[in-house]
Amino acid sequence: PRIRINSIVPNFKAPTTLGDIDFHEFISGSWTVLFSHPADFTPVCTTELGAFAALKPEFDARNVKLIGLSAEGVEKHKAWVKDIEDVSLEGKEFSYPIIGDESREVAFLFDMVDEEGFNNINGGLVQTIRSVFIIDPSKKVRLIMTYPASTGRNSAEVLRVIDALQLTDSKGVVTPIDWTSGKDVIIPPTVSDEDAKAKFGEFRKIKPYLRFTKV
Amino acid sequence: PRIRINSIVPNFKAPTTLGDIDFHEFISGSWTVLFSHPADFTPVCTTELGAFAALKPEFDARNVKLIGLSAEGVEKHKAWVKDIEDVSLEGKEFSYPIIGDESREVAFLFDMVDEEGFNNINGGLVQTIRSVFIIDPSKKVRLIMTYPASTGRNSAEVLRVIDALQLTDSKGVVTPIDWTSGKDVIIPPTVSDEDAKAKFGEFRKIKPYLRFTKV
Helix, strand or coil, rough: CCCCCCCCCCCCCEEEEECCEHHHHHCCCCCCEEEECCCCCHHHHHHHHHHHHCCCHHHHCEEEEEEEEEEEHHHHHHHHHHHHHHHHHCCCCCCEEECCCCCCCHHHHHCCCCHHHCCCCCCCCCCEEEEEECCCCCCCEEEEEECCCCCCHHHHHHHHHHHHHHHHHHHEECCCCCCCCCEEECCCCCCCCCHHHHHHHHCCCECCCCCEEEE | CCCCCCCEEECCCCEECCCCCHHHHHHHHEEEEECCCCCCCCCHHHHHHHHHHHHHHHHHHCCCEEEECCCCCCCHHHHHHHHHHHHHHHCCCCCCCEEEEEHHHHHHHHCCHHHHHHCCCCCCCCCCCCEEECCCCCCEEEEEEECCEECCCCCHHHHHCCCHHHHHHHCCCCCCCCCCCCCECCCCCCCCHHHHHHHHHHCCEEEECCEEEEE
16 A cells, blocks of 8 residues: 555564564654664764654654654664664663664564665565654654655654644644744634634734734 | 656646746746645735745845746736735745746645645645745755744744855865854865865864865
8 A cells, every 4th residue: 555644554573673563553643753774883874863763752742653664684783773872872872772673574564765775676675665654643654755865854844844743733733835833824814814813813904815823 | 746856847748927938947946836825815924925035135146046836826816916016025026936836736746735636636726735846957956944834934044054055065065063154164085175175274073074174
């Protein structure tokens, strides 16, 4: 099944650096960021998993679980994690699981491969790309990023879109381009001016369909 | 065909607000950002297309063509563009094309739909989501973002990843997480220390595989 925005994320069982998981049980009422990297002991991946580990308190504060993945075994991940602790965490413990997807079962289920990888699907040496799936507590996929091996992701953008999605769910508002936490939000066109006044108080009406407010 | 990182982007012909195009001819040696929005005369989309229009000089400076798309006609796009000029461009002209994909042919070719949209593929009322395809001058898809209708994108992130991809192509380096233009870059592990010294001069070796330099 192809995974789209609002797809229920498929379930799978897999070994991780913190023990075996059933993915749907792992999610169990949390937001989840599932993200893949090409290979352990490679440079861009080391900076990425380190940055996400350093930001774990920010993800915890938003009720978000992190889980990494590459097409390598758990023992290799565990050896690599010591490098990440050294490079990015001042020796502190790396504390989220990394899936050991040696069979590439999860990689192909989520299509975390590039064109060459897909064409070499039975070749055994396929690396995963830099995919990000943001999954809500009801197990729906809410946002997908697909970056190539050469380009490190943006940790602030992942937190920004989680803040936006959570605000949409909790307050019934939507967010404009380049929104960050604290900036004005948009009242959806499905809400009448009268209902908007009752629900949000003051709002700025730029066009009949473009109304900004604070939440 | 499913579009992945490094897929050659499929060709199509379509009407736009600036005339009919053949997409491969449109690209013709430029970088291209193809992005979809759910609907004209809606609030988040207005802020998005306005922000990209205001940043057009930045995209021009990077040899990047912008082209929008929604599942509505060109005449409706043209009427809406006047609102964008008013809201985001101080009345200046909106100057990149928007595809009128009333048949949803391009939307389905690029899978710019969510789960409900896909299941309603013959329903006729399917809106596009907020997809971004970054395409290089050789027509390869290099990066994909897939945001829901509720969440406006991040214009700085689109420019950041274009800078990263272009630097990778021109200098043979890769970029760490959260990299922005001017920050240190990474020497790929395929380059030996000796070759790195010859090519980049000084570099910082954090791990045998993690070496930072300036370009």
